[in-house]
Amino acid sequence: MNTDSVAQSQEPQIKLGSPMAIVDGVSFSGGDFWTNYGGNQSIQTERLFYPRTLEDLKVIVREARDNNKKVRCVGSGHSWSATAMTPDYMVSVNGLDNIHSPVQSRDGSGWTVTLETGVLVSQLDKYLRDHSPPLALPSNVVPDVVRFGGMLTMGCHGASLNARTLSDTITEMTIVNARGELVTYSEARDPEAFNVACLNLGLLGIIYTATIKVEPMNIRLRVTDSYPTLESLFLGPQAGPALKARILKNDSTEFLYWPFQHFMKPEQNKNIWVKEWERTSEPAEDLKKYEGLPPMVDNPFFSMLQTGSRVMEIPDALHFPIGDGVTTVEDAGCAFKVDGDFKNACEAIAELVKLNWTFTTSKPECAGTAIEFRFIKASDKILSPAYDKDPEAIYCMINVMATSATPGFKEYSCRIVANWISKYHAKPHWPKMWESVDNVIPYLRREYGDRLTRFNLVRKTQDPSDMFVNDTWRPLFQENEL
Ligand SMILES: Cc1cc2nc3c(=O)[nH]c(=O)nc-3n(C[C@H](O)[C@H](O)[C@H](O)COP(=O)(O)OP(=O)(O)OC[C@H]3O[C@@H](n4cnc5c(N)ncnc54)[C@H](O)[C@@H]3O)c2cc1C
Structure with a gap:
């Protein structure tokens, strides 16, 4: 899942x-x-x-x-x-879903598009694909039903090592602050306020528009799905360097693991789903020929996954359906910095598979769990969980998830996040489940430290009366003012 x-x-x-x-x-x-x-x-x-x-x-x-x-x-x-x-x-x-005509920079080096923040991912994908020349976001979140306001506010991300978070694609933002004024943020106007605006958690006001970088869609993506063993990828002394080489070779890589080999059968799954994207100049295939193939995985939730390799237009490759269309899920996820030899990533994955097996087999109602992880480059946005001064640093974005209302998942996922925090200084991805993790607020205050103070200074100029601070953010930003 x-x-x-x-x-x-x-x-x-x-x-x-x-x-x-x-x-x-x-x-x-x-x-x-x-x-x-x-x-x-x-x-x-x-x-x-x-x-x-x-x-x-x-x-x-x-x-x-x-x-x-x-x-x-x-x-x-x-x-x-x-x-x-x-x-x-x-x-x-x-209802704020207008998209303005994309603009090419004067030197012809790049394109930007300005959109209102209710625009759906699917809506922008179509708009850019129909543009002449066709344009695309080179990396994006997997679902196309979420909206740009939510994604940019929370620092969402895709799976590409050639990209960072979506907040890192912003060149300008306009936000209505607590005084009802429309404020424009850009690097040229005020770099500090712009950094805060790019990943603002909804705390500067109501975002009206965002201008983001997009690319000419003159390449395609070759998407290769495989289902190798966990052991071949994550165990043994060479696992870290081999994983690193694999990730660096690809444009994007995503891993997906569900604990049971077969639906409703007790054997543990020894295999893990790997999706790899590579940039290519080959033409996109007609995807109709892949429709209606028999399921490869006898788990209804993952039954639409097929191993193999196919060339696709960028948006078709980035967004892919999984799930039965009925079941929803809960998710706790974090970012942590990967060691130079990817050893900590392999260790975290192997441990999570074990812990998840214990939870998922503890009761029949806990059976619907899964693990997912990707790798992206660091962000320079001060409240990003993947923030790093080194722009080449690689972050693992890791998730544990379960069918909605799985008994005990909230407590279990809190323990998992606490474990990642203590072992890897992981930081929660803001839209996921993190608020009930033990001592998370003192930890976040310590970890983000001065960056939290800098964020709050900008925030206070726009929202002195804390109009936009709710119970999620009050403990972090308002209590005992920083
Ligand atoms: C099935 C599924 C798949 C997902 N896949 C990914 C993924 O691949 N990568 C990833 O990073 N995340 C992923 N997520 C998380 C998801 O991208 C984030 O939760 C994102 O914020 C959702 O967008 P939304 O439109 O639903 O925003 P909401 O959840 O509705 O809002 C998110 C936040 O944005 C704020 N906000 C929204 N618009 C504005 C505005 N105009 N002004 C001020 N504040 C605003 C809201 O107040 C809220 O705080 C996934 C979630 C689900 C359920």
């Missing part, structure tokens, strides 16, 4: 409270009961706003200021932490 690709169709659920009302042209409903994609977070909100324009965002901020309310935005609701939630005013950004 790769959460980064499973069950992509599920949307967060909203049980409407009172009928729609309008304030200065902005629709909202009252008393809605909102639940995220994973089903592990829900809240009753006083108002859920549906803005469509910049002016609407200013009205919402004014309403919040006049009524002394907190504000949090929500996109597709695919985060597992409670970051999007407040009992006061939630703002669905889905």
Whole structure:
């Protein structure tokens, strides 16, 4: 169950409270009961706003200021932490979905596109593919149903070693702050504030637009899926260097492991799914010929995976479906810096397979678990869990996951994250489950240290009354002001 690709169709659920009302042209409903994609977070909100324009965002901020309310935005609701939630005013950004014409830099070296933050990944993919010349984001998250506001705010990432996080692709951002002013952030205007804006956790205000770098789609990706043994990849003295060589050879690499060899049978899985992407000038294949192939894996959740190699257009290669379209999952994930010889990555993976086996076989209801990991280059965004001064540093983005409502998963995943923290100084990926990990706040304050103080200085200039600080972020940013 790769959460980064499973069950992509599920949307967060909203049980409407009172009928729609309008304030200065902005629709909202009252008393809605909102639940995220994973089903592990829900809240009753006083108002859920549906803005469509910049002016609407200013009205919402004014309403919040006049009524002394907190504000949090929500996109597709695919985060597992409670970051999007407040009992006061939630703002669905889905109606802010305009995309401006891409622009080529004067020296012809690169392209950027400006989009509103409710734009879906699938929407931008199509827009860029239809553009002349066709353009693409060279690396991206696996699902195409999430929105740019959510991804950029949280520092989301793909699987490419030629890329960092999506926040690292931003060249400009506009955000409506707590005073209702639209502020433009760019490296040229103010490098420190721009760095903060690129991965801002929704704490500078309501992001209106983001301008991101895109590339001409003049290459394709060869995607090769294989199912080798765990032992051949992660055990033995040469495992680390061999893994490193494999990762460096590819544009992108993703690993996916589920614990049982066969569905509903007790044997432990000795094999791991590996997806490797390489850049190629070969033409893309007609993917229709691969439709309807018999399943290779007798687990309904992973049955659409097929080993083999095929050449695809970039967006088709980056987003792939897994899952039965019904089951949702929960996920705890972290970033940790990989050693020069990848030894710590091999050790972490081998240990996680063991711990996961103990959990997954502890009760029949715990059987639906999985492990997923990828590698990316470091980010220079000060609140990125993959932050590093060395731009060549490689980070392992590792996840443990289970079918939603698996009993004991929250506690189990907290222990796993705590273990990664103590062994590898891992830092939680903000949209995943991390808030219940023991002592996580003092740890994060220590680890992020001065960067947290720098972030807070910028934040306070935009939101002096903490309008955008909810219970997820209050312990980190507001309690005992840094
Ligand atoms: C099946 C699945 C697969 C996933 N795969 C990946 C993956 O491959 N890589 C990865 O890195 N992550 C992955 N994730 C995590 C996911 O990308 C993040 O949770 C992302 O934030 C989801 O976007 P969203 O539109 O659902 O945002 P939401 O969860 O709705 O919001 C996320 C945060 O962004 C804030 N926000 C949104 N818009 C704005 C705005 N306009 N202004 C201010 N704040 C805003 C919200 O307040 C909230 O704090 C996956 C999640 C799922 C469920």
